Amino acid sequence: MITDFRRIIIAAITTVIFLVILRLFLKRKIRTTKIKQWWRLFSDRFHDHQFLKVPEVNDNSQENQLFRRVSLYLNSLESLEHSDYTNLFSGPNPTDILLSLNPNQTLVDEFLGARLLWTYDVISSDTTVTKSFLLKIRKRDKRRVLRPYLQHIHTVSDDIDHRVRDIRLYTNSSTGWKTVPFSHPATFDTVAMDSDLKVKVKSDLETFLKSKQYYHRLGRVWRRSYLLYGPSGTGKSSFVAAMAKCLSYDVYDLDISKVSGDSDLKFLLLQTSPRSLILVEDFDKYVAAKNNSAPSSSAAVTISGVMNFMDGVVNSCCEERVMVFTMTAKEDIDPAILRPGRVDVHIYFPLCDFNNFKNLASNYLGVREHKLFSQVEDMFNSGVTMSPAEIGELMMVNRTSPSRAIKSVINALQTTSLTVSGLLDSCKGTPKNGWRSARDSVDESYDSVAGIGCRDGVKEIRKLYGFLTRKSGRKSDSFDLGT
Ligand SMILES: Nc1ncnc2c1ncn2[C@@H]1O[C@H](COP(=O)(O)OP(=O)(O)OP(=O)(O)O)[C@@H](O)[C@H]1O
Numbered sequence: 001m002i003t004d005f006r007r008i009i010i011a012a013i014t015t016v017i018f019l020v021i022l023r024l025f026l027k028r029k030i031r032t033t034k035i036k037q038w039w040r041l042f043s044d045r046f047h048d049h050q051f052l053k054v055p056e057v058n059d060n061s062q063e064n065q066l067f068r069r070v071s072l073y074l075n076s077l078e079s080l081e082h083s084d085y086t087n088l089f090s091g092p093n094p095t096d097i098l099l100s101l102n103p104n105q106t107l108v109d110e111f112l113g114a115r116l117l118w119t120y121d122v123i124s125s126d127t128t129v130t131k132s133f134l135l136k137i138r139k140r141d142k143r144r145v146l147r148p149y150l151q152h153i154h155t156v157s158d159d160i161d162h163r164v165r166d167i168r169l170y171t172n173s174s175t176g177w178k179t180v181p182f183s184h185p186a187t188f189d190t191v192a193m194d195s196d197l198k199v200k201v202k203s204d205l206e207t208f209l210k211s212k213q214y215y216h217r218l219g220r221v222w223r224r225s226y227l228l229y230g231p232s233g234t235g236k237s238s239f240v241a242a243m244a245k246c247l248s249y250d251v252y253d254l255d256i257s258k259v260s261g262d263s264d265l266k267f268l269l270l271q272t273s274p275r276s277l278i279l280v281e282d283f284d285k286y287v288a289a290k291n292n293s294a295p296s297s298s299a300a301v302t303i304s305g306v307m308n309f310m311d312g313v314v315n316s317c318c319e320e321r322v323m324v325f326t327m328t329a330k331e332d333i334d335p336a337i338l339r340p341g342r343v344d345v346h347i348y349f350p351l352c353d354f355n356n357f358k359n360l361a362s363n364y365l366g367v368r369e370h371k372l373f374s375q376v377e378d379m380f381n382s383g384v385t386m387s388p389a390e391i392g393e394l395m396m397v398n399r400t401s402p403s404r405a406i407k408s409v410i411n412a413l414q415t416t417s418l419t420v421s422g423l424l425d426s427c428k429g430t431p432k433n434g435w436r437s438a439r440d441s442v443d444e445s446y447d448s449v450a451g452i453g454c455r456d457g458v459k460e461i462r463k464l465y466g467f468l469t470r471k472s473g474r475k476s477d478s479f480d481l482g483t
């Protein structure tokens, strides 16, 4: 018993002695590091240095890509973890913690035996904030190290870019672009649409990404533009998010109504960075002037300004860009605006058909087959339809019971059919029974009915249900390369 007690006492004393020695050793190590630092500072005084500045923007206010690369590189350095002061940010995933340099902080890097000191300079005035990185390198080392060091920064930042690139969303305001992390959850898998079309668009984007040399061999600027058109709630905006994720490109969401004039528009374009998707939503608001004397929008830009903006992407300064325009219908748009070269690919987004409905049911309700599907299919085949947004909403609120959800879709389709055929009949004055005949007569009614009320009624139906001049099931030319 006593021997056991003695053993415990000896073990406890040994542990305490070990901890004290460890502590002293660590303290000494820290002290040695400090002494080394001071020695380096002292010895630096006897060497000539060169200072190299990497500003955030160039003279044309365009983003300096080297600044972004240096920032990615420095924030990934292990020495940042051990520095006295570091900013911590949450990453795209909740568990990610990202480190970032603090303004005016200095970080030491070593490369091929040379010491490189980086300082993050931030100068703020009332209206502007100027950021830059300042590299301090011994003149003796510069010739030997600088070129391979910059190459090393390129390689490392490229690697980080591909691994952890968090896409950013830029929106324009009166002072330029403002940015936030892009967190739209849509992907190609979550957007319900014709699967062949999805594959075509994906492969078109992937081919674009790999085609820099090809474009240059042809003497063309490496860019591509898309028009997404179709009724409201058919997934155009969600598809843009999926495109940006597939490309891993930042999104510049341009609101033309906030642009103060044509030159401002050009300036905003010049401020976008490579590897970005420039999005103009509701583009018809600014260019649908075929039937009116001027675009309906009150924006300060002119049509020629908008066309220059579209062509501006052709400038070599705006390479590696994808432009996307969305609108409900392109019939009223002057074909010159949408000609190949300005818009390369036209993609039509139809209202829901049975296949899309099944996609939605699988995504929203987790069901691939159901006894009510045949009834839904009959309804779609009879020509009645709704937007995926409407159907998705019904499925979402009833997601705890797939049967209830599908029944609510059937009810909504029936109501839609009755409402629209009733409206059309009252316009034409001819009783009609089925939705199919009502739908088929939409264009005819629009052209022949002179009364404003009826015309408005049909317009309203067109707006509500998206039956402009297309039918929902149309697929053959929904992916229309080069118009
Ligand atoms: N094809 C689809 N597949 C899956 N969800 C869809 C689809 N279309 C629409 N939705 C859902 O409906 C909502 C609206 O979609 P979205 O904003 O992408 O439509 P939109 O075509 O851009 O409409 P608008 O022309 O009014 O801007 C989103 O929440 C989206 O998830």
Ligand SMILES: [Mg+2]
Pocket (backbone or CB within 6 Å): 236, 237, 238, 281, 326
């Ligand atoms: Mg939209």
